[in-house]
Amino acid sequence: MAKRNIAVVMGGPSAEHEISLLTGQTVLQNLNPEKYTPIKVVITKNRLWQFEDKTRTAPEALTFLKEKHAIIFIALHGSYGEDGTLQGLCELYGVSYTGSSAVSSILSMDKVSSNELFAKEGLNVPxxxxxxxxxxxxxxxxxxxxxxxxxxxxxxxxQGSSVGVRIVHSKEALKPAVEEAFRFDENIIAQEYIKGREVSCGVLKEGSSLTALPPTELIPVVSEFFDYRAKYEKGGTKEITPPDMDAAMLEKIQEIAVRCHAALGCGAYSRTDMMLQDETLYVIEINPLPGFADASIYPQQARAAGLSLEQLLDTIITNAEQK
Ligand SMILES: Nc1ncnc2c1ncn2[C@@H]1O[C@H](COP(=O)(O)OP(=O)(O)O)[C@@H](O)[C@H]1O
Ligand SMILES: [Mg+2]
Known part of the structure; x- marks a missing residue:
């Protein structure tokens, strides 16, 4: 069978540029070389597409990739790559791409619309x-x-990666927190604080069925909550897959992750963050393009389910081909 061109697109203008480069690197390293020919593309902070040989604008790049019958593996996080912009461009140019549709990405990235849809689905949100x-x-x-x-x-x-997220303990700290959050988006939310254990659960689509991966408990070590440092510093968070919880609770977490994925119309994969307060699970957010570096939570969960990164990428690419 002829090998398929896969453009692994990473970087981008968002605050998660660097994280995305790690995701992109992991994807490049784990694509099955017998099935795929990888094309590395780094999107600059100014939204230019850097190929190994030349730099192209988005329309030039998409036209080129369409001619190559390439599938775009979206290895970006945050604005442009995860918020529906790139997905919309791919749809416009008729280029296949991995992950969720433009509409689903727009809804998932926006915590206002996603919270509304979770609540409508009958799930608890703060x-x-x-x-x-x-x-x-x-x-x-x-x-x-x-x-x-x-x-x-x-x-x-x-936003993503906890950038601009603050837990506010007093009225004095409120105004600076509001101003800080507005630095990252023109819209912000103020939210009830849920005190409890944090869990995250990946979902993978195979054919038309949605499978939840084993959940992970996240225990921040270096910070009060799962902030940027806790997420990316080595040893910043203790990640336990699966957590020490009874089987019924683990199943409930998985069931909620699948319902969130379906409610937002997500594609090949997603990861939903939740907090467990007493016996109640609250949905915090859904990530339509979760981090994919080797040590990231989603690949860890896949490994715990017996799936290698290579198999995982294969499933995600097959999903893109079927779209
Ligand atoms: N309502 C909440 N109650 C308690 N902790 C929260 C709440 N919302 C967010 N957090 C903490 O902040 C982190 C980042 O918030 P999140 O909404 O997931 O934003 P991001 O998209 O940046 O990851 C969460 O992983 C959690 O640790
Ligand atoms: Mg989060």
Whole structure:
């Protein structure tokens, strides 16, 4: 069988540029060389597509890849790559790509629309209020202060890697947190703080069936919560797959992850973050393009399910071919 060209697209303009390079590297290293010819593409922070031999604009790159019958493996995270922009461009140019559709990516990346859809699905989400940058900061602060008890959570509506997320313990810390979150998105949410254990659960689509991977418990070691340092510093978080919980709870986590994936119409794979307070599971967010470096949570869960990275990539690419 002829080998298929796979353009592994990484980098991008988002705050997660560096993380994406790690994801891209892992994908390049684990593609089955007998089935695929990899093409490395680094998208610059200015959205130019750097191939090994030349740099192209997005339209030039997509036209070129279409001629090559390439599939784009989207190894980006955050804005441009995970928020539906790149997916929309691929759809426009008729180039196959991995992961979730443009519409599903837009809904998943935005914590306002995804929270709405989780709630509509009957799942528990922390109480939240939504604000946009054209509102008066003092008014936002006084409304949030009146609506929640401390600690509370402030986060950008569309970001990742905990960038701009703050747990706020006092009214004094509220305004700086609101201003910080607005640096990363024009929309932010204020949210009820859930005190409990954090878990994350991957879902993989095979054919038309959705399978949940073994969940992981995340215990931050270097920080108060699962922030950027805890996520990316070596030893920053203790990750336990599967967590020490009874089988019924693990099953419930998996069932919720599958329901979240389906509710948002996600594609080949996703990873849903949840918090367990007493016996109640709250959905925090869904990641339509979870980190994919060798040590990332999603590949760890796949390994625990007996799937190698090579097999995992194969399934994700097959999904793209079937779209
Ligand atoms: N409502 C909440 N209650 C308690 N902790 C939260 C809450 N929301 C977020 N967190 C903590 O902040 C981290 C990052 O928040 P999240 O919404 O997942 O944003 P990101 O998309 O940046 O990962 C979570 O993994 C969790 O540790
Ligand atoms: Mg998260």
């Amino acid at each position: 109480e939240y209020l939504f604000y946009s940058q054209d509102q008066d900061v003092h008014k936002i602060v006084s409304e949030v202060d009146g609506a929640f008890t401390y600690p509370l959570v402030i986060k950008p509506a569309r």
